[in-house]
Amino acid sequence: MRWRLRKINFKQNGGELMKNRKVPIFTESKLAKVTNNNDDHKKLRNDGFGSVHKGTLEEHNGTVVVRDTVVVVKKPKDMDKSLLNKDFQRELEILMNISCKNVVKLKGICLETRIPSLVYEYIPNGTLFKLIQQNELTWEQCFKIAAEAALALDHMHSTTQPPIFHGNIKLANILMGRNNSVKISDFGTSVLISPEHRHIIAIQKKDSLHYINLEYLVTGMLKIQSDVYSFGVVLMELLTGKKLHVTESEKSINTIHRFICSVKGDMLSDVINFEGASEDEIEGLRTIAEIAVKCLDQSRANRPTMSNVVQQLANINPSSTVEEENEETEPEVDADKLSSCLSCLGMDSACI
Structure with a gap:
């Protein structure tokens, strides 16, 4: 049998x-x-x-x-x-x-x-959640993680036919490879689920609800723009060094609202610790925070695409060059579009 x-x-x-x-x-x-x-x-x-x-x-x-x-x-x-x-x-x-x-x-x-x-x-070096808990991220690491995660999502959204979205972007699904390179996990889970039922899986993931925009509760559908919103939450957690409270959904929503208000009101120091940061680093952090706010817009029509996010991150120059990864180079993807970001990362084609 x-x-x-x-x-x-x-x-x-x-x-x-x-x-x-x-x-x-x-x-x-x-x-x-x-x-x-x-x-x-x-x-x-x-x-x-x-x-x-x-x-x-x-x-x-x-x-x-x-x-x-x-x-x-x-x-x-x-x-x-x-x-x-x-x-x-x-x-x-x-x-x-x-x-x-x-x-x-x-x-x-x-x-x-x-x-x-x-x-x-298998990726052995843990998750971004654990890395944030250690509270030892430098500005260069923060930028590198944001840029590589954006590149991965943009790749899945823009270079595959049909486009593949993740549907469950969160700290626990961002794994850390060698030299703290980003490895987004759980791609493939969403392709098993027909589009009209993907919201059921999202609801079952109780630890992920604060990563999902409220719009999906009305439409009952997760879309590519939902990944952008989730990425905005990850950027916010990366910048503040704090994971949102899983069991306190109202507190999580208030935290997101406070972050948005602080960025728009030029009071970013209320939510991000600038101690020891140079002026250039503060400006870079502020730019990433502004990108996060755009991603967190409740209207999906107003959110940037991940291609837009990649380009905005490419305009940020860390105060020092991120250590290159000595990984085997694979075929390039959208080299012209991503070259400026890769250049400022000092990684050549290591992230594509």
């Missing part, structure tokens, strides 16, 4: 079509081996979408194991099958071939479960 059920799920999830696409397909037994049968000791977290386990994937060259790769397996909750996005095969292929180094790599998918399970690369 289990074998037959796996075959049924594989067929219903479009397995025959996926065989002809450039997407590695894992069996359920393979993922069980990777995660040691979903061992609780390997569980990283549970969220509104499902469980997340760390595991080790053996990569082969023919019959020879060439390396062991640490991965993350995201197993969705057994939600209503009707929520499955019918076009997810095409979108997953796009995600598999993303060349942006600031997006966590999707390594494959399992179609033998009722809702497909996703396999991602």
Whole structure:
């Protein structure tokens, strides 16, 4: 019965079509081996979408194991099958071939479960949330994180067809790679969910509600502009060094309102600690705060695109050059548009 059920799920999830696409397909037994049968000791977290386990994937060259790769397996909750996005095969292929180094790599998918399970690369250096808690971010690090996160979102919004939005941008989904390079995780989750049901997932993520603009409560839809709003909240938390209160939604809304009023009223020092900052650094922080306010506009028509945000950040010059990342260069994406931002980061093509 289990074998037959796996075959049924594989067929219903479009397995025959996926065989002809450039997407590695894992069996359920393979993922069980990777995660040691979903061992609780390997569980990283549970969220509104499902469980997340760390595991080790053996990569082969023919019959020879060439390396062991640490991965993350995201197993969705057994939600209503009707929520499955019918076009997810095409979108997953796009995600598999993303060349942006600031997006966590999707390594494959399992179609033998009722809702497909996703396999991602493992990023070992924690989340932006933990980094902010340490309260040790310099101005250069703050700028670098903001710029790289913007580049990643712009890449997904502007260079993929169809455009792919995240739907759950927050501190916990911004991971830190080598040299504090940004790695946005959880791309791929939204492509499994049909657009008319994506708000259900957002509501289930109770720790994410303050990242979602109130507009979606009226329309019942998350859109690309929703990512822009969430990015504005992340910028605010990055600048203030404080995460909004998850269980105190009214307090969170008031915090956002106070931040906006402080920026518009030229009283940024009320919400950001300028102690020890130079005049140039203060001016840069003020510019980033103004970008955050634009992103937090309650009218989605007034929010900038992520391309606009990238260009505005490109006009900011940190007081010192950010250390270059010695990562392997991948094909460039929109090099002309992003060259000024990459130049001021001193990173060449490391972030694309």
